[in-house]
Amino acid sequence: MKEILLFLLFFHVVSPVKHSLKFLVTSSSGVKNIPDYVGVLLVDEVLIGYCDSTGEKTEVTHDWMKKLMKDDPQHLEWYTQRCLLNQYIYKAHIDILKKQLNQTGDVHILQRMYGCEWDDETGEVNGFVQLGYNGEDFLAFDLKTLTWIAPKPEAVITKHSWDRDRPGNERWKYLLTQHHPELVKIYLDYGKSSLMRTDLPSMYLLQKTPSSPVRCFATGFYPDRVMMFWRKDGEELHENVEVGEILPNHDGSFQMSVDLNLSSVTPEDWRRYECVFHLSGVKDDIITKLDKAVIRTNCVPPSEFPAGPVIGGVVGLLLLAVCITGVFIWRRRNNGFKPANSSDSSSTDTSCVKDAALN
Structure with missing residues (x-):
């Protein structure tokens, strides 16, 4: 199957x-x-x-x-x-x-x-x-x-x-x-x-280690018709960028992330980068400047990390997940038909938060 x-x-x-x-x-x-x-x-x-x-x-x-x-x-x-x-x-x-x-x-x-x-x-x-x-x-x-x-x-x-x-x-x-x-x-x-409600997200910059990609993470937004991307000097980036899926939170809102690989970026050029979040129906985008001072890493006090909006059982969507993920098995090829010739429960220890947002 x-x-x-x-x-x-x-x-x-x-x-x-x-x-x-x-x-x-x-x-x-x-x-x-x-x-x-x-x-x-x-x-x-x-x-x-x-x-x-x-x-x-x-x-x-x-x-x-x-x-x-x-x-x-x-x-x-x-x-x-x-x-x-x-x-x-x-x-x-x-x-x-x-x-x-x-x-x-x-x-x-x-x-x-x-x-x-x-x-x-x-x-x-x-x-x-x-x-x-x-x-x-x-x-x-x-x-x-x-x-x-x-x-x-x-x-x-x-x-x-x-x-x-x-x-x-x-x-x-x-x-x-x-x-x-x-x-x-x-x-x-x-x-x-x-x-038809509109909820703006909380935005975070996350990084596992100093050499890891920086993740721009948005959570708590609604609806799920969004765009999220990195740009440099006002121009959207496609290289060294990985866009994540839109995922449901336990409260019916959504989360999404987009990663930026900075391995070839010098520290002085960081200020030229920013993360853009656009929610359908909302005029103004949310802009998050790339700033080392505001980046959260894996090792932060659990009380400071927004675990509530991120983790949970997604109870309201459980049946849908079973029906679609477990049963609706056929693969959508090229967005349509062609005719024939005829969360992990973020295990938290005493020193570091290992959350789905960073995995």
């Missing part, structure tokens, strides 16, 4: 007005110790609901979502019924694929990711449906032609079958371009206090 690559590639053009709705569904056979069916719902990459074949009901993860379900009981009922029905639909799909591909026994996993991106300034909607089977890209939906794209020959039979289902494809068009954008608006309205 191939492990998943988790999205998002960050460029230095980040839209502050795009919102997303994603359904991530996994159905499996022959896999021990996990539910046969798992579905999660994300708004702006935040987990707001899930269901699985063990509980057979939809659970929500935020108070505002609970209020929505109370105000509109049919909303919750719709999700619950979809959860129950999809278990059988996806199992049937796996059985069909096994027959088509002449497969028997062993482990088989079918995954689907679908939803939309909605720009609340222009009204532009981008809908998507992508399927993976046994760790490989399998099908993607083309909204312009209402047909399916097969990235490999094994998927062509299914493509032709689904292309002939014109009513079903018209329904996908309705869901992706009308129903899902309306859901996004509803969720943003109910959850605006958390989904």
Whole structure:
């Protein structure tokens, strides 16, 4: 099985007005110790609901979502019924694929990711449906032609079958371009206090040893649509720079770091370097000058290190991590489909803090 690559590639053009709705569904056979069916719902990459074949009901993860379900009981009922029905639909799909591909026994996993991106300034909607089977890209939906794209020959039979289902494809068009954008608006309205909040980070310069790269570390920011980079004399640097992933904190905020290798930089040139943090939707960047006097090393009193925002169990995202990291295994190649020819718990001793931020 191939492990998943988790999205998002960050460029230095980040839209502050795009919102997303994603359904991530996994159905499996022959896999021990996990539910046969798992579905999660994300708004702006935040987990707001899930269901699985063990509980057979939809659970929500935020108070505002609970209020929505109370105000509109049919909303919750719709999700619950979809959860129950999809278990059988996806199992049937796996059985069909096994027959088509002449497969028997062993482990088989079918995954689907679908939803939309909605720009609340222009009204532009981008809908998507992508399927993976046994760790490989399998099908993607083309909204312009209402047909399916097969990235490999094994998927062509299914493509032709689904292309002939014109009513079903018209329904996908309705869901992706009308129903899902309306859901996004509803969720943003109910959850605006958390989904649309803006939290600036705490910034730190960290260094393991005097010869190690200097890490510019930001923690406690929200949302996760950010840019972070080093620059010299006002020009962005690409060489000798390593950009880290955006990671969740236990409180729902995020952390990120970017390292700068200073092995070839003379001490007198340090003043020419600075770390830049840009949070989508915030006008002013946070600039941190490279200054040896403010750099924290591995050996600092534990009381001075911002351990609270950095470490934790990430409890709210545990199910999402299991579903995506452990189950959503197919690798996103080149950001899309190509058609076929047809934290560590920062162990702290009495003298030094060994934190994930420095590892």
